Amino acid sequence: MSMDRRDFLKAAGISSILGFGASVASAANLITGKQLLPPQVDRNKEVLTAKRWAMVVDMSRFRTDEDFTKTIEACHSIHNVPSFPNKKDEIKWVWKTGFERAFPGHENKYMSEHLKDMPFLLLCNHCDNPPCVRVCPTQATYKLPDGITMQDMHRCIGCRFCMAGCPYGARSFNYRDPRPFIKNENKEYPTRTKGVVEKCTFCTERLSVGKMPACVEAAPPGGLLFGDLEDPNSDVRKIVTEKYTIRRKSELGTGPAIYYLIGGGEHA
Amino acid sequence: MKIYNGGPIVLGIAIFLAIALFPFYNNIGKVNATPKPKVDTPAILEYEKLNGKKECVESKEWMRGEHMQLLNQWRDSVVRDYNRGYVSNSNHKRFDMSLQNGCMKCHSNKKKFCDECHNYLSVKPYCWDCHIQPKEEETKS
Numbered sequence: 001m002s003m004d005r006r007d008f009l010k011a012a013g014i015s016s017i018l019g020f021g022a023s024v025a026s027a028a029n030l031i032t033g034k035q036l037l038p039p040q041v042d043r044n045k046e047v048l049t050a051k052r053w054a055m056v057v058d059m060s061r062f063r064t065d066e067d068f069t070k071t072i073e074a075c076h077s078i079h080n081v082p083s084f085p086n087k088k089d090e091i092k093w094v095w096k097t098g099f100e101r102a103f104p105g106h107e108n109k110y111m112s113e114h115l116k117d118m119p120f121l122l123l124c125n126h127c128d129n130p131p132c133v134r135v136c137p138t139q140a141t142y143k144l145p146d147g148i149t150m151q152d153m154h155r156c157i158g159c160r161f162c163m164a165g166c167p168y169g170a171r172s173f174n175y176r177d178p179r180p181f182i183k184n185e186n187k188e189y190p191t192r193t194k195g196v197v198e199k200c201t202f203c204t205e206r207l208s209v210g211k212m213p214a215c216v217e218a219a220p221p222g223g224l225l226f227g228d229l230e231d232p233n234s235d236v237r238k239i240v241t242e243k244y245t246i247r248r249k250s251e252l253g254t255g256p257a258i259y260y261l262i263g264g265g266e267h268a
Numbered sequence: 269m270k271i272y273n274g275g276p277i278v279l280g281i282a283i284f285l286a287i288a289l290f291p292f293y294n295n296i297g298k299v300n301a302t303p304k305p306k307v308d309t310p311a312i313l314e315y316e317k318l319n320g321k322k323e324c325v326e327s328k329e330w331m332r333g334e335h336m337q338l339l340n341q342w343r344d345s346v347v348r349d350y351n352r353g354y355v356s357n358s359n360h361k362r363f364d365m366s367l368q369n370g371c372m373k374c375h376s377n378k379k380k381f382c383d384e385c386h387n388y389l390s391v392k393p394y395c396w397d398c399h400i401q402p403k404e405e406e407t408k409s
Contacts, residue, residue, distance in 0.1 A: 041345065042353035042362050080400075142348070152347045153398060185400055188369055193397035208350050 046210030050228035052147040053202055054257040055216075056236045056245065057121050061223035068096050068121060074218030075200070080191040082181035091172040093200040094123045094215055102248060120260065121224075123215070124149060124170040124200040125248060128255025132162035132171065141197075147229075147257060148202045158195035167249050168256070171199045202226075229257065303388040306380040311373060324374075326358045336393075339367065367399050376402040 003011075062068060075081070075094045082091055096119040100107045107116065126149045132141050133149060140155035141162055163171045177194045185191065189205065192198050203213035211217075216224045227234035236259070239245065245259040271277060307322060316322050324331050325338070342365040345351040354363045364370045375381045378401045386393065 040355035040357065041349075041351040042355050043350070044352055047350060144348075144350070150347070152343075154343060154347075187400055187402075190368065190398040191400060193394075204350070208346075208352055 044208055048207045048210055050146050051230035052228060054229035054236050056225040056239045056259045056261055058223055058261045061220045067220045068119060071215045071219045074214045077184060078186055078214045080182050080186055080189055082178035084181050089175050096121055125168055125256030125258045126202055129253060131165035131254060135161040135165040148204060150201055150204060153192060153196050156196040160197060162197055167252055171197050173197050303384040305384040306377060309376045311376060323359055325356050325363050372402050377404060379404060
């Protein structure tokens with residue numbers, strides 16, 4: 001049998017299309033055939049939900065050092081946050097800083113010493129438009145529909161882009177294995193491993209079982225208010241609407257969701 | 269047939285074979301112990317006493333083959349969707365989707381349950397880099 005070049009190419013083309021199609025079909029079949037059933041899900045009845053979680057920090061309620069340490073300690077002990085002796089390794093979910101560092105540009109020469117020296121309670125701002133989420137190459141950090149900026153430690157590759165992106169310094173990197181530096185492990189919550197970035201999660205694990213975030217419970221009464229900003233009757237919304245509050249670096253357009261009430265209720 | 273330098277060559281081949289085949293003849297006759305994961309923790313025995321049988325989230329056979337995919341599904345469900353309740357396809361009971369607060373509450377014997385097969389197959393899942401494994405009582409058996 002003789003075949004000219006044209007016929008040969010036609011035959012070769014058709015057979016390769018057929019072969020490729022068959023292999024695709026069989027591969028697709030293999031995958032779908034082995035797929036798991038979608039998980040049947042039964043949400044906790046007691047889960048707290050919101051359209052937009054937000055927090056108001058009423059600075060007038062934080063009077064002593066102990067008020068801060070109690071709040072910070074509550075968070076850090078529940079979430080197995082290590083305390084490293086060397087400041088450069090520090091991991092922090094909630095921390096405190098003076099006014100000038102918390103709100104750069106808001107200070108002025110004549111402001112009261114009281115305000116200038118006042119420590120502020122800082123944490124992740126759970127921004128509307130978080131730069132950390134935007135730069136994360138693996139989508140390890142992402143927005144939940146209720147406004148929380150969450151992260152999946154399983155997916156974090158430790159590139160630290162998010163730390164460079166975050167204008168609030170809310171993220172910490174595990175330069176060392178944190179395990180030996182955790183005083184009392186909370187057996188109900190995982191630790192982290194060397195090489196991942198971590199931060200405040202607004203206690204998603206507690207919200208899903210109907211509890212308020214740990215810091216809110218441990219703070220002096222009324223010091224931290226946590227609620228749904230989209231609900232006109234919530235405490236946080238009322239304060240944000242009625243009082244004058246400031247947010248950290250809101251001019252950057254990140255839309256932070258932590259509102260600071262500086263003067264407090266009586267003398268705002 | 270005459271091999272030039274036959275002595276050293278034969279010796280060399282013999283030494284080579286002795287070294288290369290060492291793993292084979294060294295293991296002749298040795299039983300290759302198959303892994304036997306244990307499901308006899310106090311929590312499981314207690315459950316068996318109360319319910320008359322041992323049962324897991326899904327059937328034993330299914331769990332053997334698919335537990336890794338199941339755990340991945342649970343992870344995504346909990347971390348990304350807030351869903352912490354899993355309804356079993358086999359016995360329609362509700363289980364908390366959690367490694368530390370779910371699985372390991374019954375299977376508190378990580379060494380005899382997880383590691384038994386994982387070591388045999390030389391798979392090294394990184395679960396325990398972060399998740400805290402239950403404290404195991406030292407039992408001499």
